[in-house]
Amino acid sequence: MGNADLIYPSTNMECAHRVAIPPAQPFYKTLKSSLKETFLPDDPLRQFKNQPPSRKFVLGLQYFLPILEWAPRYTFQFFKSDFIAGITIASLAIPQGISYAKLAKLPPILGLYSSFVPPLVYAMLGSSKDLAVGTVAVPSLLMASMLGKEVDPVQNPHLYLNLAFTATFFAGVLQASFGFLRLGFIVDFLSHATIVGFMGGAATVVCLQQLKGLLGLKKFSTSTDIVSVMTSVFSQTHKWRWESAVLGCCFLFFLMVARFFSKKKPKFFWISAMAPLTSVILGSILVYVTHAEKHGVQVIGHLNKGLNPPSLTDLEFGSPYLHTAIKTGIITGIIALAEGIAVGRSFAMFKNYHIDGNKEMIAFGLMNIAGSCTSCYLTTGPFSRTAVNFNAGCKTAVSNIVMSTAVMITLLFLTPLFHYTPLVVLSAIIISAMLGVIDTDAAIHLWKLDKFDFAVCMSAYFGVVFGSVEIGLGVAIVLSMVRMMLFIARPRTLVLGNIPNSMIYRNMDQYPVATRVPGVLIIRIDAPIYFANASYLRERITRWINNEEDKLKELQENSLQYVILDMSAISSIDTSGISMLEEVKKNIDRRGLKLVLANPGSEVMKKLDKSNFIQDMGQEWIYLTVGEAVGACNFLLHSCKGENTRINSTAPDNNV
Template identity: 50%
Template structure:
C-alpha cells in the first residue's frame, strides 16, 4: 500500500514537474521581448553592410576608436583590403591569364552592346574600364565579370528613345543615358546600404527566366537590321513591330554581302563555342573567336574595300581616357522623372542578373556572397560610371563563365581586363574603322542562346504552376508589348501570388507518423495516423489578420463539418470529433480581426460540443502548447477525449 502510494506520489511529482516546465515554456511564448525600434534597425543595417563581421574575441564597435575604427570602416567598404594581404604571385599569374582572356571577349561585346543601346561604340568600351576597377575594390565576388550586358542595353534603347530621338538628337539621348545610369547607381547603393534587397526579389527567379527569354528573342530580331544591312527599321521593341519591319525591308534595298559576311562569322563563332563546350581545354576558343572575327572581318573589308559595295562599317571610334560626363547629367528639367524611372528599372534588372550570377559561381567555389554589399558596390560603380561617360554596368553571365573557366582567383582579373581595354582605347581604336556592323550583330546573336533556358522553364512548370504563370507573363509581356510592360507583368503576377497566399493560406489535417512524435499532412503522407477524437489542423500563414481571418475560420469549419464531402465515413467522423487542435507554429503576428475570428470560431465549436485551444483570453494559458505532441498528450491525459 505504501509502495503504491509512493509510486502514485512519484507519478504526481513527475506530472507536476512536466506541467511546470510546460508553463515556463508557454510563458516564453506569451511574453516575447519587444522588437527593436526603427532607428536602431536603420543604424544596424548600415553597420552590417559597411563593417565586416568580427569574431567574439574582437572588441565592440564602441571600443574601436581612431585607427582601428578607420581600418574596420575601410575593410567594410573595400573588401580588397582583407584578401590582398594573402595575395600571391601564383594567384596573379592565374588572374593575368583570366583577365587577358576576358578582355578578348569584352572588347567586341562592349562595342556590340553599345550599338544595341544606340550609343557610339566607345561608350561600351568606357563601361568596361572604370566600373570593373571600382567593383574589384568594393565587390566581394571573385569570379563576376563587370561590363555592359545585352538586357540592360535593350532596356535603355527601348525606354530612352521615347523621350529623345537618338538619331535626330544623339547628344541629348546620350546625356539622358548618363542621367539614368546615375539614378540606377543611387538606387542600387541605397538598396545595399539599407539592406533593401527584398525589393529586387520581387523579380523572382521564374520571372527572370521569362524576362530573359523574351528579351533574347527581341534582341535577336533587332539584330537582323545589322546582320542583313537593312536601312529602314523600327524603333519599337515588341516582336510584332520588329517582324513587320523585317517584312517591309524585303521591298527595300538591303545588302546580300552584309548578310553573307555576318552569317559566315556567326557560324564560325557558334562552332568555336560548340568546340569549347566539348573540350574543356579549349575554354579560351569561344572568347578568342569573337576577337578573331573582328580582326578578320576588318581585314577583309579593308583589303577588298567592301564598304564601297554595301558593307556597313563602324567608321570612327573615339579613343582616349574616359571623359568626364558630370556636366551632362540632367538632374532637373522635364525628363528627370522619366530618367529616374529608367534608372530604377535598370537598377533592379542589373542587380537581379548580377547577384544571381555572382551567387551561382560563389556556391561552386564554396563561399558566401553578401547580397547587400554587392548592391552597394554595384551602386557606387554605376554612380562613378555615370560621371565618366559610362552607362549601366553589371555582371555578365557569358564573361563570368569565361573568367571562371580561365582560372581566375580574385577580382584582379577585372583589373587586368579593364587595363587591357584601356590600352585598346589608347592604341587600337583607329584600327577598328573598317569593322563591319554585321560582325557586331553576329557577336550579340551568338550570346543570346545562353539567355533562353527552356529546361529551367520546364522545371518551373513541373514544380509550381503559379510560378510558371509569372514566367510566361514576363515572356509574353516583353515579346508582344515592351520590356517595361514585361517586367511589370512579372512583378504584378508575383505580388498577386503573394497576396493570394496571404488571403487564402493553406490548411491541412495532420496525423502522427507511426513510431515517431512527428505530425505531418495526411495528404502528403497517407501512412500518418489520426488520433481518435482529435482533429489537428495546421494553418500555413505567418499572419492572422483582417485579410485572411474570415477565410481561415471558414476553412477550419469546413474541416470540422466535413462539408462538400458526401461520404458516409466523413459524416460519422463529424460526431467523433471532440477536440480541435490548431497548429499555429507558422503564426508570427495576429491583429484584432484575427482575435475576433478566433472568438467566433471558439463559440461555434462550443455550440457543437467541441473543445478548442485557440487563444489565451478565452481558455487560459494552460491550453497553449509549444508542440503538437504536447497538445495531443495533454488532451489524452486530461481525458478531454473519450475513446
C-alpha cells in the same frame, strides 16, 4: 506499454508543461531590435566588439573596401592567373562593349569607356573573386527602348546621350541605396521564373533587331515587338544587301561553331572567348582589303582616341525628360542588379566562398555613379564574361584591373584599327551571345515542376516579344505578386493524425497510415495570421469542424469534443488574426466543444496575452506540443467515459 499510452503520451498529466509568456519589452527596444536586424550588418558589429578605436577604423575600411582585406595576402602566383584571365576577358570585352553600345543606340566608343572605369571601381569594392564587369545586352536594350520613346537618338543624339548618363546615375543611386539600407530583398521579387522568361524574351527581341545589321538596312522600326520588327524587315525587301547577309551568316556560323567546340571541350574555353575579337579582326581586314564599305557593308567608322572624358556636367537634372531618365534608371538598375548578384553567387558556389549581397549592391551602385560621371553607361556582371573569367583561372578581382588596363591601352592607341569593323560582325556577336541566354531547358524544367511558374515564365516571354520589354516585365511581376498574395491570403490548413506506435502527428493526406484521434480534431495552420487571411482561416476552420462532425455522424462514432490548433508554424499574428481566434473560440463554445492551442510561438503568445485571449480561454488549455494536448484531451475523455453529454468542464491545472 500499451497502444493507448503510445497514442496519448500525456495521459500522465505530470508530463504536461505550461507554455511560457515572454516578458513584455518596451516598444522602443522592440523597434530598435527590428531596425538593427533589418538595416545593420551583423559581421562588422560582431568584429567591432572589444576592439580599440584604431582597429575599429581598419575593420571599417576593410568592410567598405574589400581590396584592403585580401591585397596584403596577394601573391605573384595569383597575379599570373589573374593576368591571363584579364587578357582573355579583355579580348571578349572590347567587341562586346562596342556591340552592346550600338544596341543601346549609343556611340560605340562608350562600350570601351564602360569597360575601363567601372571594373576599376568594382575591383576595390566588390566581394566576388570571379565577377567580370561590363555592359550587358538586356539593360542596353531596355535603355534604348525606354529612352528612345521620348528622344530620337538620331535626331537629337546629344540629349539622348545625356539622358543615358543620367539614367545610369539614378540606377547607381538606387543600387547603392539598396546596399546601404540592406534592401536587397526587393530584388528577390523578381522570381526565377520571371527572370528566365524575361531574359529569354529580351534575347529573342535582341536577335530580331540584329536583322537590321545582317540585312544592311539603314532605317528600322524603333519598336521592339516582333510584329513591328518583322513588318519593318519585310517591307524593305528591296533594300536587303546580300553582301551583308552572307558576311553576317558566315561569322555567325564561325562563332556558333567556336562556342559548340568549347562546350564539348571545356579546356579549350579560350577558343570561344577569343572568337568575337577574332571575328572583329578578320571582318575589319576583309572590309579593308575588298572595300566592302562601298558595296553596302556598313562599318563603325571613326572612334575617338583617349580616355574617358568627364560627363558630370552632362547629367540632365533639370531636363523635362528627367522622369524618363529616373524610370529608366530604376528599371534597368534592378534588372542589372538581379543579374549581377545571381551571376556572382553562382560562381562563388563553385569555389565554395560567400559573397556579401549588400556589398555587391554598394559596389554596383558606386561603380555606376562613377561611370555616369566618366562617359560610361550602365554596367553589371554579365554571365558570359564572368564564365570566361572563371574558366581562365582568375584568383581575385585583379583580373578586372588587368582587363581595364587592356581596354585603356586600346583607347589610347588602338581605336583607329576599329574604323573598318563591319556592323554586321557586331550583329553576329550579339546574336551568338543572346542565343545562349534563351534557356529552354529551364523553361521545360518549370513546366515539369510547377505549371504556375511556367505560366509566369511564358507571360514574361510573350509579353516582351509581342508587347515591349516593360510590358513583359510588368506582367510577369504582377503574376508573381498575385501568386505571393495567394500564398498569404489562402494559406494551407491541414488535419493531423497520429502515426501508429509513436508520439508523432502528421498530415493525414501525406501519411495515409496516420489515424484520427477519437473525439479530437487536430488542425495545423501553415502560415502567419494576418488581416489578409484571417477571414479565410476562420471559414476554413469552421469547414473542417463541420466536415469532421458530419463524418462522425455517418460512421456513428463518438461525437467531437476537442479542437486542437497546432500553431507551431504561425510565426506572427496581427489584431485581425486575434479577432479571428476570438470568433473561432466563440463558435466552438457555442457548439459545446473546447478549443485547445498547441505550441504557439513567443510573438504569438505576447499578442494573445496582451489581448486577454489567454485569460478568456485559460492558460491551462495551451500546451507545448500536440502530443501533450492530445494526452490531456484523452485524459478528460476517459475520465468522463459513459457520459452522453459533451465535455465542457475545466481542464486540470497542468502547471508542474
